[in-house]
Amino acid sequence: MGVLSNLEPASVFYYFEEICSIPHTSHHEKALSDYCVQFAKAHGLACRQDEMGNVLIKAPATPGYEKEPGLILQGHLDMVGDKTADCPLDLEKDAIHPVVDGGYVCAEGTTLGGDDGIAVAYALAVLDAKDIPHPALEVVLTVCEEVGLLGASAMDFSDLEGRLLLNIDSEEEGVLTAGCAGGRRVECHLPITRAAVTGTAVKADIAGLAGGHSGTEIHKGRANAIALLGRYLTLLSDHGAEYAVLTLSGGAKENVIPKESSVTLVLPAGITEAVRAAGADFTAQMKAEFGTADPGIRLQLTEEGCGEYDALDANSAERLRKALLLMPWGVQSMSMDVPGLVETSLNLGVAEMSGTEAILRFAIRSSVPSAKELLSCKLQTLTELLGGSVRFHGDYPAWTYARESALRDRCVAVYEAQYGAKPQIVAIHAGLECGLFSEKYPDLVIENVIFPDNVFISKDEFGGSFIDYRNKYLDGFYIAKFRKKGKNEI
Numbered sequence: 001m002g003v004l005s006n007l008e009p010a011s012v013f014y015y016f017e018e019i020c021s022i023p024h025t026s027h028h029e030k031a032l033s034d035y036c037v038q039f040a041k042a043h044g045l046a047c048r049q050d051e052m053g054n055v056l057i058k059a060p061a062t063p064g065y066e067k068e069p070g071l072i073l074q075g076h077l078d079m080v081g082d083k084t085a086d087c088p089l090d091l092e093k094d095a096i097h098p099v100v101d102g103g104y105v106c107a108e109g110t111t112l113g114g115d116d117g118i119a120v121a122y123a124l125a126v127l128d129a130k131d132i133p134h135p136a137l138e139v140v141l142t143v144c145e146e147v148g149l150l151g152a153s154a155m156d157f158s159d160l161e162g163r164l165l166l167n168i169d170s171e172e173e174g175v176l177t178a179g180c181a182g183g184r185r186v187e188c189h190l191p192i193t194r195a196a197v198t199g200t201a202v203k204a205d206i207a208g209l210a211g212g213h214s215g216t217e218i219h220k221g222r223a224n225a226i227a228l229l230g231r232y233l234t235l236l237s238d239h240g241a242e243y244a245v246l247t248l249s250g251g252a253k254e255n256v257i258p259k260e261s262s263v264t265l266v267l268p269a270g271i272t273e274a275v276r277a278a279g280a281d282f283t284a285q286m287k288a289e290f291g292t293a294d295p296g297i298r299l300q301l302t303e304e305g306c307g308e309y310d311a312l313d314a315n316s317a318e319r320l321r322k323a324l325l326l327m328p329w330g331v332q333s334m335s336m337d338v339p340g341l342v343e344t345s346l347n348l349g350v351a352e353m354s355g356t357e358a359i360l361r362f363a364i365r366s367s368v369p370s371a372k373e374l375l376s377c378k379l380q381t382l383t384e385l386l387g388g389s390v391r392f393h394g395d396y397p398a399w400t401y402a403r404e405s406a407l408r409d410r411c412v413a414v415y416e417a418q419y420g421a422k423p424q425i426v427a428i429h430a431g432l433e434c435g436l437f438s439e440k441y442p443d444l445v446i447e448n449v450i451f452p453d454n455v456f457i458s459k460d461e462f463g464g465s466f467i468d469y470r471n472k473y474l475d476g477f478y479i480a481k482f483r484k485k486g487k488n489e490i
Contacts, residue, residue, distance in 0.1 A: 003098050016121035020096040025081035026147040028092045029053050032077050036141055054155040057139040059127055068135035070162030075119025075169055076145035082252050083110040119168035138162045148185055148394025152433040167434050178408055179401030179427030180435055181365040182372055185254055185394035188360040188383040192316040197244045199268040201304040208296035211259030214347035214363050215430030219331055223290040225261035226250040226351045230324025232282050241274040243267055244311035254349035254363040266311050319386045320358050342429040344371040365429055367398045399435030401427040
């Protein structure tokens, strides 16, 4: 019997636990993609799987719903894989271990993958059900959403027939989302030169930070563990401490606020009073600046032995220090149209170093295309001034928030009829595949067509073919409705 077998709706959590048992981090979704294909075959449903692993499953309308507009259910197969430092699991190969903690499903030592495994679970549960009336269904499951919407960018949607799209990938219960930010990944490459130095190797760990999702939690004022390395190295210099940089690393994913980082220093005279003073100043400053958002922040020094090391030369170490100190991160501007919405931000998510270069990896987000371009230009300019180069990839568009929408008004009315309260209508600072759909197919426009009541209003556990989330394990959904332009439309 599964860990989640006592939860309702039972079929949803059955499939969610199945999904947890199959590794599915970004770029490693093949096994889960194949599972969905086998599911379709076992249920006699038409199915298409492309080379990347994107899956399209089609189910005919149930009796009485043949003339209703087709419905597209859309989510993504991949999850952000992150874990605690002491967790032994390899998320590319090992299963997630879900646990029930009060009213929540969590995971032991790792991310749960509820984003967006719950969408896959709901879609499979609806396809598997015998008692849920629905129009023709098309389930679109994409790969590599978390690393730049790569699966949706590459997938061919030309054979989709549905007119209504529900993107089941949200963060908050009771919230209907109608807009999202665009984004881009940026790699800043700084060449380094190494030289032999003699001294004591000391590892400095910055830890205890809260971290979080760089889209939905960037506004919470949390510290960035990688950026703080620049502060620490600067304080060492300010206190007159001599050091050479041996290694430097931090973060796991561009779209995750790093909660840990480390730099290994070669100290010619070991841990001197200047080194201790720099550490004390760093800790005091961080507590003063981030004590509310990151109360557990700490710096730990560990001696690793004396000897001769191949460390960065003084010029390379100085350029790296300046990069870590000066590179922007966090919230850059707030929206003037949507109160409380972050308009533009970036996250320094990963720092790594090889024998010849240091690489800083960023995730940029903005609901304003020109602001995204300007921030990209700033990173490029600063990197080039420091003798490096940049690489851009994973670009995806924003989903523009419509100030007026009959579709949105109808959804609010349906939600209020079912739950007795109005949902929040928001735009979010995370990236969604809805924006890519609208840009990828310019001959599609949002259509304000009245939704048939019998599609949405239902007291079924799943709300008929409308995805109900009366429990806290499914966070919400996004809505877009498209039709082809007529010959005389612009």
